[in-house]
Amino acid sequence: MEQDKSKSKIQIDHPSIQVKKNSKITLAAVDQGLLELKSNNTWDLLKAMMNQRGNSVQTSTAQLHVVGRRHFGLKSLPPGGGGGGATTRELFDTLLFWKPDLKPDENGFLEVEIPLNDSLTSFKIVAIVHSGKDKFGSGSTQIRTTKDVLIYPSIAPFAREKDEILSGISLKNTTERNLELEISPRTSPDLKLETKNIQLKAGESTNVYWNLSIPIQKEEIVYEFQTKETNGTFTDSVRFRQKVGESIPVRVLQSTFRRLEDGKLSLPIQENQEAIAGNGQIEVSLKSSLTGGAILSSKEYMNRYPYSCLEQKLSKAISSEKDWDQIMNQLNTYLDGDG
Numbered sequence: 001m002e003q004d005k006s007k008s009k010i011q012i013d014h015p016s017i018q019v020k021k022n023s024k025i026t027l028a029a030v031d032q033g034l035l036e037l038k039s040n041n042t043w044d045l046l047k048a049m050m051n052q053r054g055n056s057v058q059t060s061t062a063q064l065h066v067v068g069r070r071h072f073g074l075k076s077l078p079p080g081g082g083g084g085g086a087t088t089r090e091l092f093d094t095l096l097f098w099k100p101d102l103k104p105d106e107n108g109f110l111e112v113e114i115p116l117n118d119s120l121t122s123f124k125i126v127a128i129v130h131s132g133k134d135k136f137g138s139g140s141t142q143i144r145t146t147k148d149v150l151i152y153p154s155i156a157p158f159a160r161e162k163d164e165i166l167s168g169i170s171l172k173n174t175t176e177r178n179l180e181l182e183i184s185p186r187t188s189p190d191l192k193l194e195t196k197n198i199q200l201k202a203g204e205s206t207n208v209y210w211n212l213s214i215p216i217q218k219e220e221i222v223y224e225f226q227t228k229e230t231n232g233t234f235t236d237s238v239r240f241r242q243k244v245g246e247s248i249p250v251r252v253l254q255s256t257f258r259r260l261e262d263g264k265l266s267l268p269i270q271e272n273q274e275a276i277a278g279n280g281q282i283e284v285s286l287k288s289s290l291t292g293g294a295i296l297s298s299k300e301y302m303n304r305y306p307y308s309c310l311e312q313k314l315s316k317a318i319s320s321e322k323d324w325d326q327i328m329n330q331l332n333t334y335l336d337g338d339g
Helices: 017-021 032-037 045-050 290-303 310-317 321-329
Strands: 005-011 023-031 095-102 109-115 122-131 135-144 149-154 158-160 164-173 179-188 196-200 205-213 220-229 235-245
Touching: 005 023, 005 122, 005 135, 017 023, 023 032, 023 109, 032 122, 045 135, 095 109, 149 220, 149 235, 164 179, 164 196, 164 220, 196 205, 310 321
Parallel strands: 158 235
Antiparallel strands: 005 109, 023 095, 023 122, 122 135, 149 164, 164 205, 179 196, 179 220, 220 235
16 A cells, blocks of 8 residues: 655745756655654754864764664565555654755745655654755754554564563554553464453553563564554554574584495484474585585585674685675775875
8 A cells, every 4th residue: 555645845045046947955854763863964064064163072872773663774665454454554764755866946946745654753854955066055844643542563673482572562642532442463473462452541651562472483473463442433553573583593513424335324313302392403415525515614604604894794705706806896995095
């Protein structure tokens, strides 16, 4: 189903028609909650040019990596369905819109449709205009998306197999009346969560949780919470995906080398009684030489190497000529003007 859209109108305020015709506009729409974690001053050009000079101190911060109810960095997903035809909210990107080279008409006017996502929050829309070498300006406004009941997933983005956790949703009644709500959870795989009924007073916020155990041998759990008013028309549905990892990673505990005589080999094997049932395996491989097997296992290890800074990329690329050449072609991007 197509997402809702917000129309934004931009008017360049300058007496010169030529300046208006030659202008270009950069337009961005960002979740206000992300800007409260770390404000963006790059679009305030005049303040940057006329600002007071302070001490030359550089700092670094990890504020932008605070993961809470606003999950930034997720790629856009196609909107879901279900719930009797109601749209399931699952697009919670913090960046709504980004266009660096919009062109206004000859009167300096531009109208843009900004597609909204499923976040119920405030968004800041900022327009930066420049014309020629010495004309620039900026303007901004805020919009808010809301519903009678604000519903946010209250679920950890990652869990391990067999973890005992609480998963659910946070709700806030934005109306001036008391609401009786029915919350029906569904999960894939099915965790058999029961339906809950709650009463939410005017302006009240609450959390609704379910106790659950993370299943084994699953890479992801998809939660969908359908909420509807018992004696009213309000209905909403929220979907969230939770990554699942191994509680105890599979690792090689013992290996045996044998030389085949006459193409036959008999090797007694007994199951480890302390191992996790159904989670291990025995791998048998035939190699023409010992070096061939070692090289293959090294390549497999390097292909799964998780680190991604330049030094680690080079370490990983040692086992792959193609990856090495690719990094060498990108090496100039790491050099400054002094080499």
